[in-house]
Amino acid sequence: MSTFNPEQVVHRPEFIRGDELSIPTLCLVQQDGTPYDGAELPVLEQAKALRIYQAMVRTRVLDERMLAAQRQGRLSFYMQSTGEEATTVGFAAALEDDDMIMAQYREQGALVYRGFSLDEFMNQLFSNELDYGKGRQMPIHYGSAKLHYMTISSPLATQIPQATGYAYGQKLAGYKRCTVAVFGEGAASEGDFHAALNMAAVLKVPVIFLCRNNGYAISTPSSEQFAADGIAPRALGYRMHAIRVDGNDLLAVYGAMMEARKLAVERNEPVLVETMSYRLAAHSSSDDPSGYRSKKEEAKWREKDPLSRFRNWLVAQQWWSLEQDEKLFADEREQVLRTLKEAEHRPVCRLDELITDVYDEPTPQLKQQLEALKAHIRKYPDAYPKTAGRLDHG
Amino acid sequence: MVKMNLLQAINNALDIAMAENDRVICFGEDVGSFGGVFRATSHLQERYGRERCFNTPLVEQGIIGFANGLAAQGSVPVAEIQFADYIFPAFDQIVNESAKFRYRSGNLFNVGGLTIRTPYGGGIAGGLYHSQSPEAYFAHTPGLKIVVPRNPHQAKGLLLAAIRDPNPVIFFEPKRIYRASVGLVPEEDYQLPLGVAEVVREGSDITLLAWGAQMEMVEKAAEMAEHQGVSCELIDLRTIAPWDVETVAASVKKTGRLLITHEAPLTGGFAGEIAATIQQHCFLHLESPIARVTGLDTPYPLAHEKEYLPDHLKVFEALMASVHF
Ligand SMILES: Cc1ncc(C[n+]2csc(CCOP(=O)(O)OP(=O)(O)O)c2C)c(N)n1
Numbered sequence: 273m274s275t276f277n278p279e280q281v282v283h284r285p286e287f288i289r290g291d292e293l294s295i296p297t298l299c300l301v302q303q304d305g306t307p308y309d310g311a312e313l314p315v316l317e318q319a320k321a322l323r324i325y326q327a328m329v330r331t332r333v334l335d336e337r338m339l340a341a342q343r344q345g346r347l348s349f350y351m352q353s354t355g356e357e358a359t360t361v362g363f364a365a366a367l368e369d370d371d372m373i374m375a376q377y378r379e380q381g382a383l384v385y386r387g388f389s390l391d392e393f394m395n396q397l398f399s400n401e402l403d404y405g406k407g408r409q410m411p412i413h414y415g416s417a418k419l420h421y422m423t424i425s426s427p428l429a430t431q432i433p434q435a436t437g438y439a440y441g442q443k444l445a446g447y448k449r450c451t452v453a454v455f456g457e458g459a460a461s462e463g464d465f466h467a468a469l470n471m472a473a474v475l476k477v478p479v480i481f482l483c484r485n486n487g488y489a490i491s492t493p494s495s496e497q498f499a500a501d502g503i504a505p506r507a508l509g510y511r512m513h514a515i516r517v518d519g520n521d522l523l524a525v526y527g528a529m530m531e532a533r534k535l536a537v538e539r540n541e542p543v544l545v546e547t548m549s550y551r552l553a554a555h556s557s558s559d560d561p562s563g564y565r566s567k568k569e570e571a572k573w574r575e576k577d578p579l580s581r582f583r584n585w586l587v588a589q590q591w592w593s594l595e596q597d598e599k600l601f602a603d604e605r606e607q608v609l610r611t612l613k614e615a616e617h618r619p620v621c622r623l624d625e626l627i628t629d630v631y632d633e634p635t636p637q638l639k640q641q642l643e644a645l646k647a648h649i650r651k652y653p654d655a656y657p658k659t660a661g662r663l664d665h666g
Numbered sequence: 667m668v669k670m671n672l673l674q675a676i677n678n679a680l681d682i683a684m685a686e687n688d689r690v691i692c693f694g695e696d697v698g699s700f701g702g703v704f705r706a707t708s709h710l711q712e713r714y715g716r717e718r719c720f721n722t723p724l725v726e727q728g729i730i731g732f733a734n735g736l737a738a739q740g741s742v743p744v745a746e747i748q749f750a751d752y753i754f755p756a757f758d759q760i761v762n763e764s765a766k767f768r769y770r771s772g773n774l775f776n777v778g779g780l781t782i783r784t785p786y787g788g789g790i791a792g793g794l795y796h797s798q799s800p801e802a803y804f805a806h807t808p809g810l811k812i813v814v815p816r817n818p819h820q821a822k823g824l825l826l827a828a829i830r831d832p833n834p835v836i837f838f839e840p841k842r843i844y845r846a847s848v849g850l851v852p853e854e855d856y857q858l859p860l861g862v863a864e865v866v867r868e869g870s871d872i873t874l875l876a877w878g879a880q881m882e883m884v885e886k887a888a889e890m891a892e893h894q895g896v897s898c899e900l901i902d903l904r905t906i907a908p909w910d911v912e913t914v915a916a917s918v919k920k921t922g923r924l925l926i927t928h929e930a931p932l933t934g935g936f937a938g939e940i941a942a943t944i945q946q947h948c949f950l951h952l953e954s955p956i957a958r959v960t961g962l963d964t965p966y967p968l969a970h971e972k973e974y975l976p977d978h979l980k981v982f983e984a985l986m987a988s989v990h991f
Pocket of ligand 1: 378460489490551695724748755
């Protein structure tokens with residue numbers, strides 16, 4: 273089928289220019305908590321609104337405390353999502369609990385919302401024997417089959433075409449579900465992103481592509497990442513729906529995602545959602561943003577804090593008070609510290625797990641390599657303190 | 667001579683190459699004004715401008731595809747892949763394009779100006795995706811040169827040679843010792859030859875062969891063996907492709923034994939290729955089977971990194987077993 277339309281014929285060379293297309297941004301609530309004039313707020317009942325806010329607070333507190341723990345040398349690495357909690361909690365709140373989430377690495381808010389416990393976070397962060405990932409991946413590479421949250425992979429953008437495939441499988445199986453692929457505006461440059469969108473549009477797949485446009489990919493500002501008006505317009509070239517949202521506005525993210533889910537699930541159509549936000553923290557605990565951006569720029573965005581905006585709205589609804597708020601923060605801090613201490617003292621995962629899950633069964637070579645390793649550790653127990661004393665109970 | 671760490675030596679080599687030839691262009695993720703996540707390209711944008719040192723969008727296949735085009739046009743691209751683990755999105759461009767450009771066109775076109783720099787290897791608590799040593803995948807591809815320096819002096823001399831070599835070169839940088847490896851480096855321009863191994867220390871009982879960060883393990887193991895009265899000859903291979911068969915074979919003929927170590931898994935690792943070639947050249951001189959001390963046949967783990975690594979103790983055990991075979 274050709275896209276040549278005989279009714280739209282011109283007789284001079286006329287070019288269509290990318291910069292003539294600009295996409296509006298959905299903003300519903302102002303920083304002081306009052307809705308914009310004419311804003312159509314999504315329906316959000318009190319209990320759910322409070323669950324969302326609590327998840328945002330827990331995410332903020334977890335990030336603060338774990339970065340501090342990293343600085344104290346208690347864990348090797350950490351990544352914060354500070355400034356993006358409205359996006360990462362808001363999108364999850366708009367989904368059904370069994371819609372699959374295939375995230376990047378800064379979406380802990382979605383996991384908190386779905387009920388991943390502080391213990392579960394800590395076990396992964398400390399690679400202890402309760403870590404579902406068996407101590408193989410760096411901190412923050414969470415995953416939960418129970419919560420329909422695909423285990424994070426470090427290579428960027430690989431989850432995006434996988435989400436298209438996952439969602440296609442759900443469609444064929446007749447489930448009324450969608451899959452959400454989450455990624456940064458940096459990762460959207462990868463070939464995988466383009467492959468994913470094209471296939472999703474052609475195959476009519478119930479997948480939502482959620483781009484967190486937070487302005488930076490490590491040190492690279494978005495102005496050096498793409499020449500276009502952000503990521504949203506790319507969907508149009510593939511004939512997909514797209515919407516751009518104020519990523520610091522919980523209600524806007526929630527509302528847009530509710531509609532996106534409807535399009536995906538009811539009509540089997542892929543949707544691209546771009547949330548405009550800012551990475552307030554460093555890229556990771558290994559990064560120092562003072563080398564590439566100003567304190568002034570950060571301060572400007574701190575004034576748009578998504579937590580305070582949503583809190584102001586809750587307070588205006590008379591669903592929440594500042595006293596309750598203080599108590600919630602204090603409780604969360606206390607719980608995070610308590611679970612942190614428990615998890616860091618749990619023994620590290622078992623040495624035998626070095627060779628499991630490479631295949632469904634360890635190969636003869638792997639078994640032999642493990643035995644040789646154990647013999648070696650027995651000979652030099654002091655050199656391998658984490659495992660030397662525990663070889664025989666696995 | 668100036669004291670430099672390995673990163674500073676790389677930066678210095680890039681600086682010299684860019685100053686000398688304005689067709690040398692450095693780019694990759696975060697390499698622009700920030701100077702790269704490891705700071706290997708610090709100040710190059712200040713000195714040579716945004717057209718010759720810049721951030722690319724986050725797309726490895728694009729970085730290398732773009733570099734192939736640049737090189738075909740006659741420029742001298744030095745592309746950075748942020749971690750060797752992320753070279754795989756560019757695998758097609760490297761293996762099918764960079765490596766075969768000259769051959770398939772009957773040398774009408776070539777991308778000989780291309781150099782790909784990338785930090786590789788473990789020991790930094792990086793887990794699966796920040797620790798891999800993928801040299802063997804590329805060594806299997808005719809048309810690519812593969813170079814791994816072990817210290818600042820080598821890093822500068824080999825990188826300058828790689829940039830000026832008329833073939834595409836992958837330059838693997840041992841990130842574990844980026845800052846830890848410090849040494850005296852000549853300030854002036856110099857090159858070390860590609861394809862030539864370095865005999866680091868002479869010995870008579872066994873030849874220990876390694877490259878990059880693994881040389882440190884070999885040196886420590888050799889010291890331990892020395893206390894047991896075993897004399898080790900140490901060779902740094904420096905170039906994986908093409909590798910210096912002659913130097914290694916001459917050493918093994920002298921010592922009668924060979925141990926090869928690398929961090930990558932055993933199966934299909936480059937040690938296998940070396941062992942096969944050396945047993946062919948030195949069969950009648952060998953007094954024990956050629957030993958390989960490598961990573962396990964698992965992805966690179968996090969919590970058990972220490973257990974996984976072919977450390978000095980494992981090298982020591984294997985070399986003593988070889989000597990007492
Ligand atoms: C394929 C690949 N290339 C490079 C990296 C190294 N890397 C990790 S995060 C990152 C920046 C990602 O930026 P973005 O997608 O915008 O997400 P953000 O960190 O801003 O949330 C880079 C380059 C990687 N993990 N995977």
